[in-house]
Amino acid sequence: YSPEFTKVTPTGKDTSSVNIKGLVQTGTPTFEGGNPLVPIDETVVATFEDGSTEKVIPGEGTYTISPDGTVTFTPEADFVGKGTGVTIVRKDKNGTPVTASYRPTVVDPSTGHDTASTGAKGQPQVATPTFEGHIDSTVPPTFEDGSTTMIVPGEGSYTIDKDGKITFTPEPDFVGTAKGLVVKRLDMYGNVVTARYTPTVLGQTQVSDATSEGLKGQTQTGKPSFTGDVDLTVPPTFEDGTTEKVVPGEGTYVISPDGTVTFTPEADFVGQAKGVKVIRKDRNGNIISGFYTP
Numbered sequence: 001y002s003p004e005f006t007k008v009t010p011t012g013k014d015t016s017s018v019n020i021k022g023l024v025q026t027g028t029p030t031f032e033g034g035n036p037l038v039p040i041d042e043t044v045v046a047t048f049e050d051g052s053t054e055k056v057i058p059g060e061g062t063y064t065i066s067p068d069g070t071v072t073f074t075p076e077a078d079f080v081g082k083g084t085g086v087t088i089v090r091k092d093k094n095g096t097p098v099t100a101s102y103r104p105t106v107v108d109p110s111t112g113h114d115t116a117s118t119g120a121k122g123q124p125q126v127a128t129p130t131f132e133g134h135i136d137s138t139v140p141p142t143f144e145d146g147s148t149t150m151i152v153p154g155e156g157s158y159t160i161d162k163d164g165k166i167t168f169t170p171e172p173d174f175v176g177t178a179k180g181l182v183v184k185r186l187d188m189y190g191n192v193v194t195a196r197y198t199p200t201v202l203g204q205t206q207v208s209d210a211t212s213e214g215l216k217g218q219t220q221t222g223k224p225s226f227t228g229d230v231d232l233t234v235p236p237t238f239e240d241g242t243t244e245k246v247v248p249g250e251g252t253y254v255i256s257p258d259g260t261v262t263f264t265p266e267a268d269f270v271g272q273a274k275g276v277k278v279i280r281k282d283r284n285g286n287i288i289s290g291f292y293t294p
Contacts, residue, residue, distance in 0.1 A: 012100030203229025224290030
């Protein structure tokens, strides 16, 4: 009787991974016995080629391996590129060693660019935040909470379509810069990438100058008219921010909180005065002005 022995050779399959700068990556090479009767020996822990379970590569990062062969790569903070990788060793039930490699790649993170829009009171606005890098085009964009419609009380409603275009419909009386919202996308590695959209609604104001006429030595009043989206929380003033102005050879002007200007002429003044500029602010924070001329 002469037995024959057939060589059994286990095999290993390399693996790789990709993720963005600064994030931990993992990979698990696979191993198979050369014969069903001689499987990989799961009682023998996986190691790197030199028998260690941790390997530090300066300028790149740290590799560690768990008993089941899963490799964890922690890149250095600034490392970008293809890692050197590591070789993993396992053994089958005959004690025959087999190797496979794991190689990570670190890429720059994807970025989102904020956007804004401006429009008239009561009119819808549209805008599309842009994203650069490894964006997963198969996953449609959403708002931060995963929704595609959002209502912000006192501001308006937002919707986003599959292409990332946002439509903002302001409430009828809303004026100013809205709080806006965050748009969320995913990169190809499952990481969240965000950008903010901020709309501004412009109000409308109308201004009418005022004049008055009176006798010499008599006090006069006048009130420039400001209508529309005027910020009533900001009191009117003269151009220099004061509420009283003395014009030599002419007289004294005083403005009240409601915008009424009182002119007290000098005793001998006769004629049309130079007048004063009255300023207010609209609900967008812009300065609006009107004139009073006695």
